[in-house]
Amino acid sequence: MFKRPRRTLKSAFLTFLIPIIVVFVTVTGTVSYLLAARQLEANAETSMNDTLVQTRDSLNEKLAAVLGDVTALGSNSELQMLIRRADQPGFKLQPRDYLTLAGSLDKLYTDHYAIIESVYLYYNQGRLSYYRKDRLQTERIPEPGRFFELPYTVASRIYWFNLTKNEWDPAGGRTAGLYQWIEGRDEARGGLIVIRLKEALFEAPLTAPEISPNGYLVLASTDGLAGFKTVESRYAAGEEELRRKLLEAPGAKGRFVLRSEAGQALTVVYDTLAINKWRLAAVYPEEELYSRIQYIQTITLSVVIAVIVLAVLSTGWLTNRITRPLSGLTRRVHTIREGRLEVELPDHPGDAEEIRILNRGIRDMLGRIRELLGQVEYEQEQKRLHELSVLQSQIQPHFLYNTLYSIKSLCDLGETKDASKMLAALSSYYRISISKGSPVIAVSAELEHIGQYLYIQQMRYGDTFHYETRVEEAMLNCRIVKLTLQPLVENAIYHGVKKVRRTGRIEVRGWIEEGVCLLQVKDNGFGMEPERLRLLQMALAEEGGESTPGIGYGVRNVHRRLQLHYGRDYGLTYESGPGEGTTVTVRFPYMEHA
Structure with a gap:
């Protein structure tokens, strides 16, 4: 008698998977492009963060040098004694006093000539002053103005101000800077040191990095927003809104999305200057930074969609072939599911070897179900005790x-x-x-x-x-x-x-x-x-x-x-x-x- 060979699910799967392997190899190449695109995106993010860190460190280094010398100047014992004597009635400057003033301020100015625009020293409640600038100053020394209107808290505290129009020198450009109170008699306000920093100190670091055609760097503080690059109007962000969101942003560094005045989405990546807590931020349209990546992603997505369609159609065909011999077994399992454990599971000559193995396995399983039912009550009790333990913990x-x-x-x-x-x-x-x-x-x-x-x-x-x-x-x-x-x-x-x-x-x-x-x-x-x-x-x-x-x-x-x-x-x-x-x-x- 002729014995029919037993068909296996393995042979059915192999017949189908051989062409799938060919397709998979083709798709692997496309996926490689996708991974490369993601790497480009990661590189762009890394480059952006590196730019911020380098700019931040550069500004921190220059500002820290000025801050150190200003702190030393404010602690100068000879200068403090001069300011205390200036509060006494009938005080007049002596030649030695001029030497003290000139020596202190000229050293500070000379050491940082490249970044300091001018140095002012006011004492005797602002009635006396000393001034140092990069050119001979013959006109009247400016009044301290708004600085003496600010509250006096701690004499040693340093206060910073962002780039603004220099009201003391209308012919000049914008300046930023810092000022420090000097303690007078009886811990009162005795003197004031004002350092104005050149605009070029901030312009070079904020304009040198090339972020994107319409990307730029800004420096935000509580009193202003400094930026230099002009971008297309549709990518221009509202300065006040940008400054407010930067100051309200959580953490020393991070990112958020901002809408331009024309409604375009702008990505803002920020970091914080340790020296004065100003926020340094890169603002750029994300679509510009990732334009090349988007092209690669479009190609890859098209390929993925085509493969998915092919896989769905092929899976439907394969499922139809597999479920035919499984249909009878499924009906019997459904009967068992309804609680009728006396169901018969005979072997049929036309069944694949895997179906025969499933039949034998289910028969063995039915023999064990009764034993398992006896353990259910015990397991439920253990579950209840475990839940009680979890609640208690x-x-x-x-x-x-x-x-x-x-x-x-x-x-x-x-x-x-x-x-x-x-x-x-x-x-x-x-x-x-x-x-x-x-x-x-x-x-x-x-x-x-x-x-x-x-x-x-x-x-x-x-x-x-x-x-x-x-x-x-x-x-x-x-x-x-x-x-x-x-x-x-x-x-x-x-x-x-x-x-x-x-x-x-x-x-x-x-x-x-x-x-x-x-x-x-x-x-x-x-x-x-x-x-x-x-x-x-x-x-x-x-x-x-x-x-x-x-x-x-x-x-x-x-x-x-x-x-x-x-x-x-x-x-x-x-x-x-x-x-x-x-x-x-x-x-x-x-x-x-x-």
Whole structure:
């Protein structure tokens, strides 16, 4: 008898995949182009960041040199003595004073001639002055103007101002600079040093880098925006809006997108000058920077779309071939899915070898299902215990941070005894919280736990509240889910007694009633409005209560853990009224702790 060869899915796949491999090799070349395009994009981003960093470092270096000499000038003892003498009645400049002024300012000007436009020194409340500029100055020395109108805070502080029209020299261009107050007699305002920096100091670094045809660099500060390049009108950004967004941008460096006045999208990449916190930014139309990349991406996208269409059509053809022998098997599996495990799975001569293997595997699987069903109840119980453990582990850690900070503050103040007491209370608090990994503890341990918590909080907040604990002795050995009372007491402090001016009072009471343990946390705090109380009660009545407004995370966590451990008949109930405080009652069954 002729034996038909067994057909395999492997042979069907190989017949189809050979031409796919040919297509894949072709597509691989296209993908390489896409990767190259992405590399070009990454290079463009890197080049932009390098430009910003180099420009930032260059400006920082030059400004730092000037700042160092200005600081040294302001600290010059001879200059400070001269300014203090100038405040005395009948003061007249002596030849030595002229030498002191000329020597101090000329050295500063000479050392930084390439970037300093002029140096001004005012003293005797601005009535006397000294002036140094790059050409002989014969006209009247300018008045200090707006500088003496500014507030006087710290004498040693340096103040910077951005590029503006030099009102002291109308024939000149824009200047930026810095000024520093010099302390006079009795810590009063004695003198003022003003350094005006040349526009060329900023023009060269801001115009030299070639970002894109319509990209440019700007320098932003609280008093202005400096830029030099003129771009097409459709790419021009509003100067005030650009300056505001740069100053409001988070972090020392970053990027954001800005619309030009004509509605074009502009990318802004910024960095910060460490010397004076000015923002250096590159502004450019992204479409210009990535124009070449967009062309490559268009070609690649066309190829990808063609391959996708081919793959979809081929997959449909292949799926049709594969699903024919699988249709019968699918119907039988569907029967098993409906719960009828007595289904027959015979082998057919025309089936592929893989289908035969699947048949045998499903038959073996049916034999094991009954064993697995017996394990379901055990696994569900383990799942419930695991969920309880997860909820219990989610108690917020902020209490630890705040307490450690309070201990540090006590140590800083030299209150080592109080710090030691608080640290001991914190140790006991977390010893009970851990409780050797057990999810339940005795009521006595839970009361000790909140006692330590209240002790720590009272040390932190002083006499703003008092507390009292009264629990029947019979229920001290009852079992309770740990960390039940702490979130409730925390709410009583932060949402109750801390919101009223009077001294707060927190009471913790416990008793047994018809085989049910009741623990009650009561405060005389702010209380709740009727609508909020209604929402809270509705949330507690729902399954989980996660999506209901009006219920905090800590309350939901405690309520959920109690119901997971004891059932839906137990949990939390609330009573409250405006100005009457809040009472929360915990219900759980009486079970003695081993």
